[in-house]
Amino acid sequence: MSGAADRMKMFALAFVGVTAIAALVFAASPVHALEIKRMTLSNGAVLLVSEEHRLPMVTMMIEFDAGTRRDPKGKEGLAALTAECLSQGTKELTAPEFDQKVDFMGSSVGVSAGRDYSTAGMTTLKKYQGDTLKLLAGILTDPGLRQADIERKRAEQVAEIKAAEEQPGYAADVEFIKDLFGDSPYGHPGEGSPESAGKLSADDVRGFYRDNYKLGSAIIAVAGDVTADEVKISLEKELAGLSGSVAPQAEPPPIKVAPGLHVKLIDRNVVQANIIMGSGGVARSNPDFYRLKVMNYILGGGGFSSRLVKIVRSQHGLAYSVDSGFEPGKYQGAFTISLQTKNQSSNQAIDLILQQLREIQEKPVSDAELDGAKKFLIGSFPLGLERQSAIASFMVQVEFYGLGLDYAEQYPKLIGSVTKDEVLAVAKKYLHPDSMIVVAAANQSEAKIKTPQMEKAADAASAQ
Incomplete structure (x- = not known):
């Protein structure tokens, strides 16, 4: 993978990185x-523009x-492969020539695919803004998409999937989303499987x-040493070749996990079991989102201050x-609890x-x-808006x-208006301890996963 593409992946994850840093701080202005x-x-x-002139x-x-x-059915991984291939130059510039121009300016240019949308982006010094935008516009309006580049990126994608499948945590995650989402748009890993990606x-x-x-159908977010009028003029010129809209996608039906704990065991020769358990979550548009954010912080999303860490890790x-966490998206996402524990302690955990x-x-x-919970969630929020990349990502999501x-x-x-009664209400509504999917990648001869709680849940399910 080229240096420019590597930097673009880091750029696309910048918002996540800033949020992770924020999680270490308990107060902010x-x-x-x-x-x-x-x-x-x-x-x-x-077009959304946030003018910030402190840095060029x-x-x-x-x-x-x-x-x-x-991704079309049977072609899982296509969105991810397409994004990678778009970063491989234009019809006039080969991938090495494109990367050389980007590297010369110290800029980042590229495309990455996420679950709900793909992001094309750039970071650059102000003096190279025009030249960098031309390069970004080039891979979007006149991409190379050469046969050799596509075959090379496809081989890399398949190799990366196969390497990931060796990791028990990844294997558990893939099985969980398949069982929870089924054939819905969220029901496969973004990179696809070796079989689906290999056929693209x-x-x-x-x-x-x-x-x-x-x-x-696009949203463009620009942050930095610019003016809104200047940006609009340049974008109208450079992106004139892209037009039209994407037809809306049909919303999948609500997720329903039948009563009982549905256990899927993956046998791996590992010392620690990787366990993921959960059920249906919410879409980002759900009005209970903020109440759930507070509730989940207390349950398992608040690090060492959360109940799960205190009980499962610290006490036992x-x-x-x-x-634990909710993963909301355009459509209903998942609620998951993830842990690593010794094989022998899987049932107790x-x-x-x-x-x-x-x-x-x-x-x-x-x-x-x-x-x-409220102090942390409110206090850490501003730290997610300290960098240009975070602000641009924030505007896209907004x-x-x-x-x-x-x-x-x-x-x-x-966040500040959430009450104890509301926390209790959303816990009752959105947590389903008697209707969950449990996937465990473990040494099954040692883990012997079957707990009294599971047996109780199975009895309750059979009685209904």
Whole structure:
């Protein structure tokens, strides 16, 4: 993989990295007002600009309705492969020539595929803004998509999947999403399987690009040393070749996990069992999102202050890491609990987790737990908006999920208004300790996974 492509992957993950750093801090100054200017280009794309002139740098992200949820049946991994191939130069510039121009300016340019959308983007010094934008526009409006490049990137993708499949945690995750989501758009790993990705052709890639990289459905976010008018003029010129819109995708039916604990065992010669358990979650548009965020922080999303870490790790010493989380998206996502534990302690750890799920449903959380969760979630939020890449990613998400341009100011109020009764209510509504999928990649001869809680759940299910 080229140096420019490597840097682009790091660039695409910048928002996640900033959020992870924020998780280490328990207090911060109040969110400063984030001024966002919103416009619409002549081709239908929504343009969001945050002017910040302290540093002579510019970051741009373009969201296309080309995420992995758009993968055709039997061609899982196509969105990811197409994104990688778009970064391999234009019809005039080969991949090495393209990378050389990007490297000379110290810029980052590339495309990456996420679950809900794909992102084309760039970071550059202000003085190279025009030249870098031309390169970005080139791979979007006139990509090379050469047969040799596509075959090379396909081989890399298959090799990466095969290497990942050797990891027990990855194997458990793949099995879990397949069992939970089935044939829905979220029901496969974004990179696909070795079989599906290995069959992808150059025509598949070119067709996916043609059908999904349309600016009429796109969101463009720009942060840095720019003016909104300047950006609009340059984008109208450089991206004039992309037009049209992507047809809406049918929303999948609600996730339903039948009563009982549905256990899938993957036998691996490992010392530690990798366990993932969960059920259906929520879409990002769910009005309970903020109540769930507070509840989950207390349950298992708050690191060492969460109940799962305190009980499973600190009190019983059964796991080095254990956490819970909702993964909301355009459509209903998953609620998951993940842990690593010794094979022999798998049953006990699962029992303790199920016990904690029931306890948070049975009585209100304490004042101290609620106060700590809200302080952290509000206090750490501004740290996610310290960098240009984070601001650009934030603006894309605000527009994509319809959160409102004043979301940065509204978020503290939304979290701060959550009550103990609301936490209890969402725990009862969205946690399902008696209807869960449990996937364990472990040395099954040592783990012998079958717990009293599972037997109870199975009895309850059979009685219904």
